[in-house]
Amino acid sequence: MSPSSASRAKIFSARRIITMNGDEPEAVATLGERVAAVGTRRELRDRFPDAADVDLGSGVLLPGFDDAHAHPSVLADGGLYVDLAPPVTGSAEEVRRALAERAARTPEGEWVVGHNFDVSRTEDGRAVDRALLDRVSTRHPVLIIHYSYHGAVANSRALAAAGYDETTPDPVGGELVRDGGRLTGVLYERAWMEGYLGHGSRPPLVPQPTMDARVESLRRMLARMNAAGITSVTDAMVHPADWALYQAARDAGALTARVGMLLWYEFFEPARALGMRTGFGDPTLRFSGVKMMTDGAVSGGTCLCRAPYLGALGERTAGIQVMPDEEIAEVVHRVHAAGSRLAVHANGDLAIAKVLDAIEAASAATPPRPGQTHRIEHCSVVDPELVERIRRLGVIPVPFGAFISYHGHNLVRHYGTERAARISPHRTFRDAGITVAGSSDYPCGPLEPLFALRSMTTRRAQDGTVLGPDQRLTPYEALEVYTAGSAAASGEAEDKGRVTVGRLADFTVLGEDPLRVEPEALADVPVLSTWVGAEPVWHADSESV
Secondary structure (H helix, E strand, O other): OHHHHHOOOOEOOOEEEOOOOOOOOEEEEEEEEEEEEEEEEEHHHHHOOOEEEEOOOOEEEEEOOEEEEOHHHHHOOOOOOOEOOOOOEEHHHHHHHHHHHHHHOOOOOOOOOEEEEOOOOEEEEEHOOOHHHHHOOOOOOOEEOOOOOOEEEEEHHHHHHOOOOOOOOOOOOOOEEEOEEEEEEEEEHHHHHHHHOOOOOOOOOOOOOOOHHHHHHHHHHHHHHOOOOOOOEEEEOOOHHHHHHHHHHOOOOOOEEEEEEEEHHHHHHHHOOOOOOOEEEOOOOEEEEEEEEOEEOOOOOOOOOOOOOOOOOEEOOOOOOOOOOOHHHHHHHHHHHHOOEEEEEEOHHHHHHHHHHHHHHHHHHHHOOOOOOOOEEOOOOOOOEEEEEEHHOEEEEOOOOOOOHOOHHHHHHHHHHHHHOOOHHHHHOOOOOOOOOEEEOOOOOOOOOOHHHHHHHHHHHOOOOOOHHOOOOHHHHHHHHHHHHHHHOOOOOOOOOOOOOOOOOOEEEOOOOOOOOHHHHHHOOEEEEEEOOOOEEOOOOOOOO
């Protein structure tokens, strides 16, 4: 694309244009990567006589979908790990066989790593433990990473590599699962993240792909997101190696979606020392906030709640607190005082309360900077008191868009029907006047925003159970969550989320009108094309551009 073509005006027309701004123009004019005008075709042709026509026919144009919380860099594995997703390995035996096949062609002593494993969707998945992985190989360290990245399973050799044995105490914020005192190989939270992914300056134990391989994996991952209509994504846990990945991908022309990076809190000090605050960067790649994690996974049964529930191991639990209270308070105060945005993972009501305590204390000590809006990632289980505190502080919740549909069976099994019906309470937040952002948490849930829109508007789990019908949104409200809401969460409300003059010309074009189809049919609405900065990044006819 030449500079002249990039700066040339374009006039987009479609069957319907949903601006999320209260108007429905016939056409949209763009200049460079921004919207220059909206109005009738004739008006825009008179104003921009040399503009190129982009006729989208019967398509419906709307602001590009913005996923406020996903993990694209996690999946940039360069093909290094074995895919253990349930459609690929639907039973414990198939998991063992897939790993054994990789071990057979891996030199002795080198790692065999699988990922995307879902114990709840794999037949006899709870048998995937140390004993099964020892059957895969005793000559290789073998590790399986759970789809949620909140847990893992290790064989005996992998446990030894991390320095774990039966005398090892549970680390703070983690759990080494035992059966009669013997390690089962199942690891939760910091027990596996710090044991295998590295901590601070310590390098990870598991193998890492080359930068070139990661860039190509990321390119493919972003192409999948473009195909789902996504024009922007916030990577919700970025380490220095991921920061380098995104810069390399940008240099290689591989960033076909705009990327916001949430820097993992342990690496915040070097950024602060350089004078960097959230917002550093440009509309293509920017530092969006600082990520920290206070509890476990709602779908995995490890989130920190006031009332006990049936946890991941089938026993009554109140969940796992990943960070001690003192660390939560200290990190929140430090990041807030530096003027950066916090993005704090908190699922359970007790975890959310602890985060709000810390934000209130930090805000009292240091008044927030203008536009310094903090986020709570997931914010799954709340009560009226927590909702009022969230509203008063101006915190933006980033709940799961699709979890009611996709993980409804797990939510009922862990928390019971009554509490499950209150998880991801989009309606409660909106009725309280709270801005809400849209999140897939991919790969923990499906990446397609239209799947999430169906879940938010129907609250129907895959087995047909409706969980919390009073939490349903209208299709327009659900669209607003995945456009303007996500833009607000990343501090880009003036740039994204609505089709209006001055904002970025990021568009999703659908084959049907999402405001007029039945909510049950939203997930089946086809994406025809995806545009970033008025340039096409994906088209259904060519699969990519």
